[in-house]
Amino acid sequence: MRGVIMVGPGEVTVGDREDPTIVDPTDAVIRLAATCICGSDLWPYRGVEPVDHTAMGHEYVGVVEEVGSEVKTVAPGDFVVGSFVISCGECPICREGYPSKCVNFEFVSATIGTQAEKARIPYADGTLVKTPGRPDPDLIPSLLAASDVLGTGWFAADAARVGPGKTVAVVGDGAVGLMGVLAAERMGAERIIVMSRHPERQRLAREYGATDVVEERGDEGVAKIMELTGGLGAHSVIEAVGTQESFRQAIGACRPGGHIGFVGVAHDGVTLPMDQVFFAEVHLFGGPAPVRRYLPDLIDLIWKREIDPGKVFDLALPLERAAEGYAAMDERRATKVMLTL
C-alpha cells in the first residue's frame, strides 16, 4: 500500500509500505477514507523531534475491511472513526474515562501511521466507534476532525470546566484552539475570548462562537483579558499551544479557583513555575485527550449536523501530494490539511 514516510526533517515522501494484516484477535484492518496532518507532525518536520524514515499520521476515518475473532462492536463494511490513541476499553483506567492513558495504550503515531491507504488498529472495540451508516461525503471532514483535533478541543473545554454563564479564554488559534472554541460554544459558555492575530482564523473562531478576539500577546494579552473580565480573569482557559509562553498566558488569564484545560503538547524543557501556580490558585488538567470517551457523542452531533468541525480543514490534497500539505502547514498557509484517498 501507499503511505507517507518522513525520511528526515523537512523531507516527506509517499512510498510503498507493507499491507497491514490481522495480528491479534482484537485487531481490525481498516481502509482509510481520509486522514490528515497534525500540528504535532510539524515537530519532527522542523527537526524538534527525531525522525528517520517514519510512517506518519494518527488521525483517521475509514471502512473496516477485516476483524480479528474477538472483535465485537465493529464488522467489515462499517464506517468507523478512531482515536489517535489505541485503548483496550476494559482496564480500570479506560473504565474511569481515561482511555488515552489505558494500561495497554499505544500512540497511533508511534506504531501505526495512518497517512496511508490502510491501517491495522489494535483493540478495535476499545479504539474505534462506528457511525450510524455510510456518511455523506460532506461529513467526512467533520468525522475526521473528531479523531483528534475536535476530541482534543472538546477535552480541553471539559478539563477547563466550561459551562453556562462562564467566560472562556482560548490560548492558541490553531486547529485545536478553534475546536476548543466550538466546544465551549456547545457547552454553553457565555463569553469566548480567543487569542489570535491571524485574520482567517479569527473569522473561523467567530463563526464557531468566539465573542471577543485579543490580538495582544504575552503580558499585554493577559492584561487585555483581565480588562475584559473585570480584573478577575476567565473562569475557564483552554491552552492549545504547549510552550512556556502559552502556559504563562493561560495561568495569567485564569481567575482564582478557575480551570485551565491544557492540550498543547508540552515539549522537553517547558516548565511550570510552581510558586506562580501556587499563588494563582487555579486548577490545571490536561494531557493526551481521551478522545474515545467523547467519540459517540461527537459522532452523534456531527451526524445530526449540529456542529461542523470539518471547516477547520482549509486545504485538501490527495495522499500522494502529502509533501505539499506539510509545507503549507509549516509555512502557516494552511491551518489543517486533509489527505484524501
Added chain:
Amino acid sequence: MRGVIMVGPGEVTVGDREDPTIVDPTDAVIRLAATCICGSDLWPYRGVEPVDHTAMGHEYVGVVEEVGSEVKTVAPGDFVVGSFVISCGECPICREGYPSKCVNFEFVSATIGTQAEKARIPYADGTLVKTPGRPDPDLIPSLLAASDVLGTGWFAADAARVGPGKTVAVVGDGAVGLMGVLAAERMGAERIIVMSRHPERQRLAREYGATDVVEERGDEGVAKIMELTGGLGAHSVIEAVGTQESFRQAIGACRPGGHIGFVGVAHDGVTLPMDQVFFAEVHLFGGPAPVRRYLPDLIDLIWKREIDPGKVFDLALPLERAAEGYAAMDERRATKVMLTL
C-alpha cells in the same frame, strides 16, 4: 503588648509592640487565647526568606475585644477562629469560594503577626467565625489548628477529590500532611497511604486514619505506592511539602485522571517539567487554602468532638518562650508548637 519578633534568621525574641486599635469600620481587635508556630515560619528562620525585625504569626483563636461600626457577625466577648488570610467575604472571588484569593486579601503573616497578645483583624465578618460559646480549654488546640493546618489539610484533601472508595497518598508527614490524613479519613477514603519515616508522626498518622506507611522516598517511594495500588497509582494525592522532590513524588504516585491537591508552599525555583505533567494526565490544584470557607464546618466537627486535630501540637509553651518553640521545630524535635497566653 508583647509579641514575637524575628530579628533576623534564627533570632527570635519576644518584645513590646504597639497595641492594635480599630482603624477601619470593618475591623475587630481580638485578645488571643492561643497562637502557634507554622512550618512556613521556618523559612525566614532558616534564612530562605528575608526577615528583619518582623512581627511573626498567622494562626489564632481568641476573644473579640472591640469591633468597628460595620462589623455584623462577631461582637465583643465572642470567641472566634480566624483564617490565616484576611478576606472581605463579599467580592466575586470570595463568593465563588476562594477567600484566600479575595480581591482585598492580606496575608496575616505579612501585615499583622498573631504571635502576640492581641491582633487587629481587618474584614472581621469575612475572616472570623465565632464558636457556639466559650470553648472548654481542651478544645482550644483543635480550634487553633482549624485556623491554618487543619483548614489547609482539609483543602488539600478536597482539592485531591478524596471520597468514598478512593485510595489517597499523602506526601509529607508534617502538621499539614497529618491533617490531610484526618481529612481524608473523614471524607470516607478507603485507603490512606502516608509517606513518613518518623515513628511519632507515623503513629499519629495511623491514629488519624492512615492504613499504610511508606518509608521509602523518591523513586523508591513512588514504586512502593504503585505496588500498593496494583500498578495504577493513588486516586488522590495530597502534596504537603512544596519541594521539587515532593511534587515529583506526587505526580509519580497519582493514577491517570487522578487528582493532586497541593498545599506545600512552593518556593522560587521549584518547577515542574510540563512534558511529565502532560503525559501523567493528572489534575493539579492547590495554593493558599480557602480556610474561611471550611471554618464553620470544621468548628462544628471540633465542637461535637468528632475530630481531634489538636493532637498535632506536640509542644506547648508560653508566648514568652517562643524562641524555644522555633528551635524545637527547626530541629524537628516538635511537629507543631502551640504558644499559650
